[in-house]
Amino acid sequence: MNFLPLLEAGTGTGGSGIMYSLLLYGALFAFMWFVLIRPQKKRQKETEALQNSIKIGDSVLLSAGIYGKVVDTVNDVVIVELGTNKSVRVPVQRAGIISKAEPDLSIVKSEEE
Structure with a gap:
């Protein structure tokens, strides 16, 4: 493969080849930005x-995957109370919390019963 025509600036075809490559890379970057980086x-x-x-x-x-209730906060550490036993308290970093949610403890009966 000969890449020299892309580097030639003197002729019309070489200049348009560089411009085409830049536009292609720009479009690829814009696509990656809107599909991957921006939503993240x-x-x-x-x-x-x-x-x-x-x-x-x-x-x-x-x-x-553990549910708990926040009982205290200190800087970036949150003290979480786990389960029904009120004496189990665990310090957790704020980054370890993924959502505010309560566990669904309702019992679902199967159709066979």
């Missing part, structure tokens, strides 16, 4: 807003 940054901002809005008494879901 939006999701990250929403998660940070959620984690900063956590207050005492909120029920939360941790990244490990």
